[in-house]
Amino acid sequence: MTTFQPPAERIWWKTPLGKEEILWIGIALVWCLIMFFMMPFWHVYGKQNLSNEAYQTTPAKFKARVDEMVEKYQTGEEGGVPIVTPPAGSDIYLLGRLWQWYPILELEKDKSYRLHLSSLDWQHGFSLQPVNINLQVIPGYEMVIKLTPDQSGDFAIVCNEYCGIGHHMMLGKMIVKE
Amino acid sequence: MAQFRVCPDSGFYFDKSAEQLMKVNAVAAVVSLLLAGVAALGVILTRWQTIHLLPADTFYMVLTSHGINALIFWVIFFEIAVLYFASSTLLRCRLAAPRWAWMGFALMIIGAVMNNIAVLSGKSSVMMTSYVPMQAQPHFYLGLILFAVGALIGCFVFLGTLIIARNEKTYKGSIPLVTFGALTATIIAIFTIASGAIILIPTFLWSIGYINQIDAVMYRLIWWAFGHSSQQINMAAMVSIWYLLAGVLFMARPMSEKVSRMAFLLYILFLQLASAHHLLVDPGMSSEWKIFNTSYAMYLAVLASMIHGLSVPGSMEIAQRKKGLTKGLFEWLRKAPWGNPVFSGFFLALVIFGFLGGITGVVMGTEQINLIIHNTMYVPGHFHATVAVGTTLTFMALTYLLIPVLFRRQLFLPTLAKWQPYIFSAGMTMLILFLLGAGTLGVSRRHWDMGFTGAALSFDYPGTAYMMMALAGIGGVLAVIGGAAYIIVTVGSLLFGKKLEASAGIFASFGLKALAPEVYNVDKPATLERAEKLTVEEHGSAGFAAPGTFALAMLLLVSFVIYYFINWGYLSSVWPIG
Numbered sequence: 147m148t149t150f151q152p153p154a155e156r157i158w159w160k161t162p163l164g165k166e167e168i169l170w171i172g173i174a175l176v177w178c179l180i181m182f183f184m185m186p187f188w189h190v191y192g193k194q195n196l197s198n199e200a201y202q203t204t205p206a207k208f209k210a211r212v213d214e215m216v217e218k219y220q221t222g223e224e225g226g227v228p229i230v231t232p233p234a235g236s237d238i239y240l241l242g243r244l245w246q247w248y249p250i251l252e253l254e255k256d257k258s259y260r261l262h263l264s265s266l267d268w269q270h271g272f273s274l275q276p277v278n279i280n281l282q283v284i285p286g287y288e289m290v291i292k293l294t295p296d297q298s299g300d301f302a303i304v305c306n307e308y309c310g311i312g313h314h315m316m317l318g319k320m321i322v323k324e
Numbered sequence: 325m326a327q328f329r330v331c332p333d334s335g336f337y338f339d340k341s342a343e344q345l346m347k348v349n350a351v352a353a354v355v356s357l358l359l360a361g362v363a364a365l366g367v368i369l370t371r372w373q374t375i376h377l378l379p380a381d382t383f384y385m386v387l388t389s390h391g392i393n394a395l396i397f398w399v400i401f402f403e404i405a406v407l408y409f410a411s412s413t414l415l416r417c418r419l420a421a422p423r424w425a426w427m428g429f430a431l432m433i434i435g436a437v438m439n440n441i442a443v444l445s446g447k448s449s450v451m452m453t454s455y456v457p458m459q460a461q462p463h464f465y466l467g468l469i470l471f472a473v474g475a476l477i478g479c480f481v482f483l484g485t486l487i488i489a490r491n492e493k494t495y496k497g498s499i500p501l502v503t504f505g506a507l508t509a510t511i512i513a514i515f516t517i518a519s520g521a522i523i524l525i526p527t528f529l530w531s532i533g534y535i536n537q538i539d540a541v542m543y544r545l546i547w548w549a550f551g552h553s554s555q556q557i558n559m560a561a562m563v564s565i566w567y568l569l570a571g572v573l574f575m576a577r578p579m580s581e582k583v584s585r586m587a588f589l590l591y592i593l594f595l596q597l598a599s600a601h602h603l604l605v606d607p608g609m610s611s612e613w614k615i616f617n618t619s620y621a622m623y624l625a626v627l628a629s630m631i632h633g634l635s636v637p638g639s640m641e642i643a644q645r646k647k648g649l650t651k652g653l654f655e656w657l658r659k660a661p662w663g664n665p666v667f668s669g670f671f672l673a674l675v676i677f678g679f680l681g682g683i684t685g686v687v688m689g690t691e692q693i694n695l696i697i698h699n700t701m702y703v704p705g706h707f708h709a710t711v712a713v714g715t716t717l718t719f720m721a722l723t724y725l726l727i728p729v730l731f732r733r734q735l736f737l738p739t740l741a742k743w744q745p746y747i748f749s750a751g752m753t754m755l756i757l758f759l760l761g762a763g764t765l766g767v768s769r770r771h772w773d774m775g776f777t778g779a780a781l782s783f784d785y786p787g788t789a790y791m792m793m794a795l796a797g798i799g800g801v802l803a804v805i806g807g808a809a810y811i812i813v814t815v816g817s818l819l820f821g822k823k824l825e826a827s828a829g830i831f832a833s834f835g836l837k838a839l840a841p842e843v844y845n846v847d848k849p850a851t852l853e854r855a856e857k858l859t860v861e862e863h864g865s866a867g868f869a870a871p872g873t874f875a876l877a878m879l880l881l882v883s884f885v886i887y888y889f890i891n892w893g894y895l896s897s898v899w900p901i902g
Contacts (some may be wrong), residue, residue, distance in 0.1 A: 147577055149571030150414045150641070151855040152497035158581040165341050167344075167583055167634065168872040175629040177881065178623035181888065185615045185691045186893075188791055193900040200607030225780035232583060258902070263607075267456045269540060271699045271768070277898050278766040280698040282606045284540045285457060289607035292902030302783030304776075306699040306768035310458065311380055314773040317781045324640075 199290040205266040208288060209242050212239040216249050224250060224319070237262060240303075240318075242270035242283045244310060247303045247318025258294045271307030275318065280306060295322040327418065332570070333824070334729045341422035342412035346405040346730055348429060350723070354399035354814055356436065357716075360394035363387070363635045364773060364800065368755075372797025373774060373790055374886040380529075384449040387770065391452030392443065396471070396554070396710060397436045399403045403509065403561050404432070404478040404718045410506035410564065411485035415851035417494045420484025428477030431470050451770060453629075454499040456527060456538040460556040465528035469521065476517045479510045495852035501573070501578050502587065505564025508588040513557045520550035522604040548599035555707070556595040558715040559601075559629070560588065563671070565718050569670045572725065573661065576643035577855055579635050579870065587635070590628035594620040604694035615690050617791055626686055630787030633678050634877045637671075638870035645869075653872040664788035668747035669721025673714050676749060680708030680756050683884050687891050696895055701793075702763025705756050712803075713752045717745060720810050727817045732824045736816030740809050749804025754799025764894070 148154075149237065149271040155161055189195050215230060215238065222229035228249040232238050234257035241248050253259060261273055265285040272281040277297070303318035327340045366386040379387060412419045419425060442448040443461065448460035486507065489495060499507070523546040529535045567584070570576040600617030603609055620626060631844045637657075644656030661667045683704040688697040697703065728731050730760060767774055767789050774785055774793065819880040833899050868874055 148855040149567040149576060150500045150502045152495050152500055153581040153854060154577075154855040154857045156497055156854075158498065159585075161580065161582060161609055163580050163583060164638075164869050166638065166868050166870055166877075167580055167631075170634045170877055171583070171631060172625070173881065174627050177885070178627050181614075181626075181686065181690070182619050182622045184892070185619070188692050190613060192896065193902075194691060194695060194895050194898055195607065195690075195901060196611070197902055198607075198611050209678070210458065227780065228674065267571065268458045273335070273766065273768055274899075275766045276786070278696045278700075278764075279898055279901065280543075280605060280695060280700065282603075282698065284544075284607060286539065287541060287607040287778075294900040294902070296899055301779070304768050304771075304783065307455070308384070308770040311384070313384075314380065314776055315772055315779040317776050317779040318613065319781050 154251045192206050196287050196291060201288045201290075203264055203288040204287060205264075205285060208239070208241060208262075208264045209266060211262070212241050212248065219250075221252065225317075227320070232259070234283055235259065239270070240304065241266055242272070243318070244266050245305070245312035245316035247272075247316065248306070250319045250321065252321040252323060253293075255287050255295055255298045258292055261293045262288055263291070264288045269307050269310045270305050270309055270316070273304040273306040275302045275304050277301060282307065299324045326395060326844050326847050328416075328849050329844045330846060330849075331729050331732075336418045336729060338410045338730070338764040339844065340416045340844055341425070342408045342419035343427060343730065345422065345425050346408050346413075346726075349401050349405035349408070350726065350730070351818070351840055352429075352433060352436070353398050353405065353719075354723075354811065356393045356397035357399060357807070358811050359440070360390050360398055361804055361811065363390035363393065364807070365804045368797050368800030368804070370772065371774075372800075374794060376773070381446060381449065383772045384451075385443060385446050388449050388696065389440070389443045389453050389574075392439060394716075395452060395830075396468075397593030399490050399558050399711070399715055399719070400471070400475050400554070401432065401436075403513075403557060404429070404475060406561050406565065406722070406725040407478060407482040407506055410503045410568075411482050411489070412900070414500055414503050414852075415485070415489040416852050417489035417497050420481050420488050420501050424477055426475040426479065426483045431474030431477070434476075435467045435469070435474060437467070438463050438470065439745045442467060445518075453528070453547065455547075456530070456540055456543045457529055457599050457605055458617050462528060462531045465524050465531055469524050469528060472517045472520045472524070476511065479513050479517070482506070482510050493851065494849065497854045500852075501581060502564050502568045504585055505560055505567060509560035511565065511592050512553060512560055512595060516550050516553040516557060517544055519553065523547050523550065529750065541606065544600055544603060548602045548824055549596065552598040553596050555711060556591065556598065558711060559873070560591055560725075562715045562718045563588075563632045565722050566632070566670060566674060567639075569666060569721060569725070570636055570640045570643070573664070573667050574640050579638045579642065583631060584635050586740050587628040587631040594625040594628075597621060597625075598689075601689045601694075604689070604691050605698045606744040611691065618689050618691055623686070626682075629678075629682060630877075630880075633674075633880065634873060636674060637876065638873040640683065641870040641873045646857065653875055656872060663742050664725045665741045666721050669717050669724065670743075673717035673721065676709055676717075676753060676756075677714030678880055679883060680753070681706060681714050682761060683880075683887055685710060686884075687888055690888075690891075693891050693895050695901070696891075696898060697763060699768060700763035701759045701767045701769050701796075703745060705759030705763055706768050708752060708759065709756045713749055713756070717749060717752075720748070720854055721745065723810070723814055728824060729815065731818060731821075733817045733821030736813055736819075736821045741813045744806055744809040744813060747809060748803055750836070751799050751802025751804070751806050755796050755803055756799075758792045758796035758799060762789050762796065765789040765792070765845065767793065
């Protein structure tokens with residue numbers, strides 16, 4: 147009966163610590179600092195970082211820019227969704243809406259693109275599979291990330307933020323050419 | 325007027341109104357857990373792709389109900405009971421403002437019922453997080469608001485009771501560590517509930533048309549200051565209960581009052597930054613903001629948890645060694661009462677919380693690593709380790725103590741109770757490991773069909789992902805069976821358990837004496853004395869007092885370091901993102 151009794155010493159904050167406690171606190175603190183500094187370290191030396199470039203926007207404004215890109219660079223269609231082949235290095239746009247990712251982007255391997263992401267209605271989740279890159283897509287906000295595909299093939303964009311009854315049908319595609 | 329009774333088995337003093345309030349809150353908690361458990365079965369049998377039990381709309385409704393009942397109603401009802409216990413019972417003090425406490429309870433019940441009605445009507449399947457601009461029915465939000473106000477009243481009753489105890493000098497010296505931990509939980513709860521009110525009240529007004537827009541990023545930021553911090557209430561409550569049970573079971577005392585209390589203080593100072601964990605791949609926040617907040621300012625709250633992780637089993641080890649269980653590193657642990665569900669539940673919760681919940685939480689809360697984890701099954705994998713095993717199993721263990729002590733009933737089906745923590749944690753561990761695995765393969769959480777039936781395009785997750793979801797399904801069913809066992813034992817004990825008159829000797833094995841029969845015959849409990857002084861050489865002297873615990877802590881650290889860097893390795897293999 148002691149953890150639920152008042153401390154034995156009136157001045158309990160002056161009692162000395164046991165060895166294992168001092169040692170453990172020291173080790174744990176060092177580990178915490180290592181984990182903390184890993185994040186800025188990766189910003190400098192790692193290749194997977196968000197630039198956190200973002201703008202406020204409106205669904206109408208964002209849709210206009212997507213439509214503009216689709217009109218300029220459309221090269222095909224699949225499942226009723228246009229396939230767009232924008233030039234390497236350009237700004238590319240992807241919108242999420244109930245329940246579709248629009249359009250299908252066709253990119254070149256090892257080229258960088260500035261991908262703009264937003265939603266026209268509810269929140270959606272951009273989940274590029276099987277690469278496994280996951281981003282939150284929020285209406286009213288336009289997120290920009292620099293993306294450099296280093297694999298070729300067809301990739302799926304799964305919606306991984308619950309967005310209503312058709313959520314499981316919200317599947318998009320990204321094509322990366324050699 | 326005599327209003328206290330002494331529990332003849334444990335020696336705890338119960339104030340009459342506090343006792344009744346603890347009982348009703350605990351019962352409401354168990355009912356919420358029952359609802360959550362039934363819903364859990366629907367969720368798990370739908371995500372097990374070969375069974376795929378429920379249609380999409382029912383699945384999302386059931387998933388919403390599971391989340392809210394398990395994460396909000398079950399834990400908070402139970403926590404209010406714990407707060408009253410940690411104040412009134414432990415400090416031997418009458419409860420402050422019992423009428424207010426009853427009103428708080430009534431509001432919580434009304435809120436919980438209202439919210440459940442909204443969800444079960446099928447028109448508020450917005451998930452626990454209810455992200456705007458998806459809209460639920462107004463009484464969905466109103467129910468949560470009323471529930472939160474009720475819980476807030478409970479917090480103030482707790483604080484009032486501490487003040488009364490101090491004024492009436494019902495104890496000597498400083499408040500006990502367990503009460504200190506409960507105070508930590510209360511302070512975090514007040515911050516949490518205030519955040520909930522700040523975002524849910526405008527959202528409610530938006531749902532009835534008085535406000536025309538709620539900013540989605542602002543909603544996420546403030547909602548998670550409520551949603552994540554409320555899990556930190558659980559954590560502070562859970563750790564306090566660990567200390568309590570170590571004390572009840574082993575007559576243990578904290579390795580160091582100073583260190584344990586400092587660790588609780590770190591919780592108060594830093595845990596609230598955790599809202600950022602959910603916004604790491606959101607637009608609108610800078611990397612500096614994300615790094616500072618997601619790491620609780622240099623992982624100081626993680627440090628606190630690591631300290632408790634040593635201190636709780638360490639205090640138990642020291643107590644056991646004092647009883648002569650000194651052979652090797654682990655005799656103290658091997659000879660612990662593994663057949664007593666109070667102990668097995670508590671210790672399994674501690675181990676699984678640390679090794680699975682703690683490590684995965686820090687890994688996925690790392691700014692960049694979150695890119696490969698956000699909204700995948702990894703997330704429910706993590707929080708089932710923290711909340712569904714850590715908090716829930718701890719509360720279950722405490723229930724087995726409260727049934728004889730608070731409810732004065734003998735355990736119904738004691739053999740079932742004995743096996744319950746093992747069944748539940750085995751099922752949960754399996755569920756957790758395979759959810760983590762499926763998440764690593766990119767399987768989405770909150771998703772009705774990983775086969776994407778009806779989509780215009782197609783995509784197949786690897787076969788391994790399907791297998792992992794099936795194995796998670798088996799684990800989940802086992803966990804539901806374990807949960808059902810808990811409900812059967814608890815409800816059965818209250819309905820059919822033999823009433824305990826005088827001491828039944830249940831705690832005789834812990835070295836506690838029978839004190840008095842159950843009647844309210846005490847006007848004023850004896851003042852709570854300080855713990856006995858330890859002889860100086862026992863602690864702070866050369867040599868390790870708890871070498872076994874230190875070895876376990878090092879094992880945790882090594883697993884932590886390896887797993888942490890494995891995930892960085894995995895991150896480095898995905899496409900470069902700038």
